[in-house]
Amino acid sequence: MRSKPVTLVLATLLLATLAPAAAQQPPAPQQADAIKPGNSRLADLMEAAQMRHIKLWFAGITGNWKLAGYQTRQIKTRLQDAASLYQSLPVDDVTTMAKPIAALAVAIAAEDSKAFVKAYGDLTAGCNSCHRELKIGFIELKAPAANPFSDQVFGAGKGK
Numbered sequence: 001m002r003s004k005p006v007t008l009v010l011a012t013l014l015l016a017t018l019a020p021a022a023a024q025q026p027p028a029p030q031q032a033d034a035i036k037p038g039n040s041r042l043a044d045l046m047e048a049a050q051m052r053h054i055k056l057w058f059a060g061i062t063g064n065w066k067l068a069g070y071q072t073r074q075i076k077t078r079l080q081d082a083a084s085l086y087q088s089l090p091v092d093d094v095t096t097m098a099k100p101i102a103a104l105a106v107a108i109a110a111e112d113s114k115a116f117v118k119a120y121g122d123l124t125a126g127c128n129s130c131h132r133e134l135k136i137g138f139i140e141l142k143a144p145a146a147n148p149f150s151d152q153v154f155g156a157g158k159g160k
């Protein structure tokens with residue numbers, strides 16, 4: 001029965017190792033809110049915004065203004081969701097997005113292609129500026145060169 005103390009020691013060691021993990025509470029709101037690149041919910045919201053950022057471009061350049069308005073609202077909602085879920089997102093960077101989003105809405109309402117391209121550039125600059133601020137400037141957006149959504153008819157439904 002010499003092994004008993006060894007087993008005990010091992011069990012105690014094991015418990016000591018497991019105890020902190022077992023004692024861990026679900027993340028406190030501040031912890032869940034912390035921005036660390038790799039935060040899956042935030043990254044998914046961003047990817048959803050990226051998808052709309054691409055669709056917005058093709059809607060705008062094909063003059064499908066209703067779709068462009070729709071995509072602008074989709075982007076706005078994703079950014080709002082990100083801001084409400086992650087209060088540590090720099091407020092200034094979230095609110096600076098309000099300006100290009102408003103400019104986009106104006107350009108779309110006026111069906112003004114030139115103003116649309118300008119507002120789209122400002123929106124994209126806003127995305128990149130927050131990324132740089134948060135030291136994730138390696139995530140850089142630009143106007144898309146090609147349309148990955150080949151199943152969607154971007155020029156369709158104009159005025160409907």
Ligand code: HEC
Pocket residue numbers: 035036037038039040042043044046047049050053075079089090093094097123124126127128130131134136139141
């Ligand atoms: C207020 C700050 C902020 C703004 C504004 C912002 N982002 Fe982000 N973005 C982030 C943060 C933080 C992450 C990193 C998320 C993570 O991985 O935890 C991120 C990550 C991303 C990613 C990488 C997602 C992935 O998994 O590949 C993309 C793409 C992205 N953003 C697109 C956009 C687009 C498009 C816009 C503008 C329409 C935008 N972002 C505006 C803060 C911002």
